[in-house]
Amino acid sequence: MNHPEQMYHYHVWASQTIMQRIQELPAAVLHQEVNSSFPTLAHALSHMYAVDQMWYLVLTGTSMPEALQICMPRNGETYATMEEYADRYVQLSDQYLAWFGHQTDLEQTLLLDNPFAGSRHTSLAEIILHLVNHGTYHRGNISTMLRQLGHASVMNDYSRFWYESSNAAV
Structure with a gap:
């Protein structure tokens, strides 16, 4: 498995980990308002899903x-x-994993016409790494929001993924 694909697997694992933590809490927490980056946890998750x-x-x-x-x-x-x-994230991650199965060259570039930043040639690998980084940033927002709402978050660092994914392979 190549590095961008490994990082995508981490992104899926970390997103599932934080969503599982939210599922352990009272259902109302998802829509409880908080003064943070997003008005609710649901808004943060919706943003992450839309960008993915x-x-x-x-x-x-x-x-x-x-x-x-x-x-x-x-x-x-x-x-x-x-x-x-959780269901929407699983469906989308399945689409990504199928896409990875058909990619032979993640260094291939495409012309990315970003209406906010302009055009540039960007490799597929760069896009994947940006996607993972974006998710990490917003999972941090969600962790802070959980604490502001009086709940503990859950560790979803890449280093934890190393150990959990290596234990699954043992």
Whole structure:
């Protein structure tokens, strides 16, 4: 497995880990308002999902402006339960994993026409690493939000992933 794909596996694991933690809490926590980066945990999860979906569309041939137009309206859309988020994340991660199965050259570049930053040639690997980094940033937001709401978060660092994924292979 190549490094970008390994990092994507970490991204999936870490997102599932934090969603499982939220599922352990009273259901109302998902929509409880907090003064933070996002008004609720649901909004943070929706943002992460919309961005993951947008990058998947870009990786599979949709222009970035079109992918943004498709996905960003979902950025503010929230779902009623953690189960809905978990199901959507599983479906999207399955699509990514199928995409990885067909990729032979992650150093291949595409012209990324970012309406906010301009155009540049970007490798598929760079996009994946950005996606993972974006998720890490927002899982940190979610951890802070959980603490502000009076709940402990859960460790979802890459180093924990090393040990959990190596134990699964043993």
